[in-house]
Amino acid sequence: MKTNHEKCIDCGKCTKYCLFLKKYNINLKEYANLPKLAYNCYLCGECKRVCPLDIDGRQLSLNLRAKKIKEGYKLHRNGYGLLLLExxxxxxxxxxxxxxxxxxxxxxxxxxxxxxxxxxxxxxxxxxxxxxxxxxxxxxxxxxxxxxxxxxxxxxxxxxxxxxxxxxxxxxxxxxxxxxxxxxxxxxxxxxxxxxxxxDSLIDKGNASKIDGAIFLPCPDKDSRTIYKMLEKYIDKSNIQEIKEIQCCGAGGCASIKEKQLTKDMQEGFKNYDKKIYLYCATCAGMITKSNTNVEHILCKLLNTNEKISxxxxxxxxxxxxxxxx
Ligand code: SF4
Ligand code: SF4
CATH class of the missing domain: 3.40.50 (Rossmann fold)
Structure with a gap:
C-alpha cells in the first residue's frame, strides 16, 4: 500500500515523538529504506498523528515486513517461534x-x-x-x-x-x-x-464513581476513541487524567522481541504515575504491570471483582x- 513518504518535508516531528525512530535517528522517509528494521516498529500510529502530511509509519513498517517475508525472512528463526506456535x-x-x-x-x-x-x-x-x-x-x-x-x-x-x-x-x-x-x-x-x-446486570454502579486516577488508551483506539467514548457512560472523565506522553505500552507490532531495551524504556515511563492507572486493554495491563503494579482493568473495577492480574x-x-x- 502507498505511504507518500517521498513527500516528507523533514520536519522531524515523527522522530521527536517516537522512541524507535529517535533511537536510530531516522524519520519515516529514511525508515522506508531500512528493511532490517521492519519488525522494530510498534505499529502504534503516533507518527501519523503528529506528521503534517499524514505519513503512516504503521503502513511503512507493514510494507517492509511484506518485503522481508517475500525475500524469505524466517520469523520462527528470528525470535517469533513461540508466538507462531501458539x-x-x-x-x-x-x-x-x-x-x-x-x-x-x-x-x-x-x-x-x-x-x-x-x-x-x-x-x-x-x-x-x-x-x-x-x-x-x-x-x-x-x-x-x-x-x-x-x-x-x-x-x-x-x-x-x-x-x-x-x-x-x-x-x-x-x-x-x-x-x-x-x-x-x-x-x-x-x-x-x-x-x-x-x-447493568454486571456492574456495581457505586464502584464506577470510585474510578479516580490515570488512564492509558490502547493504540488501536487512539485515533477514533470509539471505545473510550463507550466508557463515558460508566466513568466520570473529570476524575481521570489521560496519559498522553507514552506512545505505546510496548506490546504493539510484536516489536518487543526486537527492541527489548526500548520496550523496557516505554514501560518505565509508567513508573512516574503515583495514581492508579486504569486500562481497558488486558494486553496493556500485562505490559504496564511489569513496571508499575498499581494498574487495574476498568472492567474489573466496574464489576467489583478486585482481581489482581495473573x-x-x-x-x-x-x-x-x-x-x-x-
Ligand atoms: S508506528 Fe509507532 S513505533 Fe512505528 S514509526 Fe510510527 S510512532 Fe514509531
Ligand atoms: S513528521 Fe512527517 S513530514 Fe515530518 S519528518 Fe516525519 S514523515 Fe517527514
Whole structure:
C-alpha cells in the first residue's frame, strides 16, 4: 500500500515523538529504506498523528515486513517461534457447548490475565441471557507479522466455525479484537460496553464513581476513541487524567522481541504515575504491570471483582484451563 513518504518535508516531528525512530535517528522517509528494521516498529500510529502530511509509519513498517517475508525472512528463526506456535492455529481455542446466536468472545489475553472476571462474565451471560462463550484468538498478532497466507487461514477458520455453529454476532472485550475484526470477520461484532442491559446486570454502579486516577488508551483506539467514548457512560472523565506522553505500552507490532531495551524504556515511563492507572486493554495491563503494579482493568473495577492480574506461567495455565473447560 502507498505511504507518500517521498513527500516528507523533514520536519522531524515523527522522530521527536517516537522512541524507535529517535533511537536510530531516522524519520519515516529514511525508515522506508531500512528493511532490517521492519519488525522494530510498534505499529502504534503516533507518527501519523503528529506528521503534517499524514505519513503512516504503521503502513511503512507493514510494507517492509511484506518485503522481508517475500525475500524469505524466517520469523520462527528470528525470535517469533513461540508466538507462531501458539497463535498460527490458536492452541487454546474452545468452542464446546455453544448454543446461541450471540456469543461472548473474550479473546486470548483477558481470560489469561483475569480468569475470575472472565468466569464471572461468562456465567452471568449464560445464566441470565443464554449467551455462550467461545475462546479463540482474533488473529491480529499473525496479521501484524504480515504473514498473508496464515492471516487468511485464520480468518477463514473463524468465519467457517461461526457459520457452522450458527453464531451471528460476537460480544468482545478486547480493543485489538474489536478493530481487527472490523475488516476480517463476516459477522457483526460489538464491545460489551455497548450492551446496556448486560452491563447493568454486571456492574456495581457505586464502584464506577470510585474510578479516580490515570488512564492509558490502547493504540488501536487512539485515533477514533470509539471505545473510550463507550466508557463515558460508566466513568466520570473529570476524575481521570489521560496519559498522553507514552506512545505505546510496548506490546504493539510484536516489536518487543526486537527492541527489548526500548520496550523496557516505554514501560518505565509508567513508573512516574503515583495514581492508579486504569486500562481497558488486558494486553496493556500485562505490559504496564511489569513496571508499575498499581494498574487495574476498568472492567474489573466496574464489576467489583478486585482481581489482581495473573502474569507469566500463571497466565499460560489460565489459557490452558479455559481451553479444556466444558
Ligand atoms: S508506528 Fe509507532 S513505533 Fe512505528 S514509526 Fe510510527 S510512532 Fe514509531
Ligand atoms: S513528521 Fe512527517 S513530514 Fe515530518 S519528518 Fe516525519 S514523515 Fe517527514
Amino acid at each position: 497463535k498460527k492455529n490458536y492452541i487454546f481455542k474452545n468452542y464446546k457447548n455453544v448454543n446461541s446466536k450471540l456469543a461472548f468472545f473474550p479473546g486470548c489475553n483477558f481470560p489469561a490475565y483475569y480468569p475470575d472476571t472472565t468466569k464471572m462474565i461468562s456465567e452471568k451471560l449464560k445464566n441470565s441471557f443464554g449467551i455462550s462463550t467461545v475462546f479463540d484468538c482474533c488473529g491480529k498478532p499473525i496479521a501484524e507479522l504480515n504473514l498473508e497466507k496464515e492471516k487468511r487461514e485464520i480468518s477463514n477458520r473463524l468465519n467457517n466455525k461461526f457459520k457452522e455453529l450458527g453464531i451471528e454476532e460476537l460480544i468482545l472485550l478486547c480493543p485489538n479484537c474489536y478493530y481487527y475484526f472490523q475488516y476480517n470477520l463476516d459477522i457483526k461484532t460489538s464491545m460489551i460496553y455497548e450492551h446496556e442491559e448486560i452491563m 502474569t507469566g506461567i500463571k497466565s499460560v495455565k489460565n489459557r490452558a484451563l479455559f481451553s479444556i473447560k466444558r
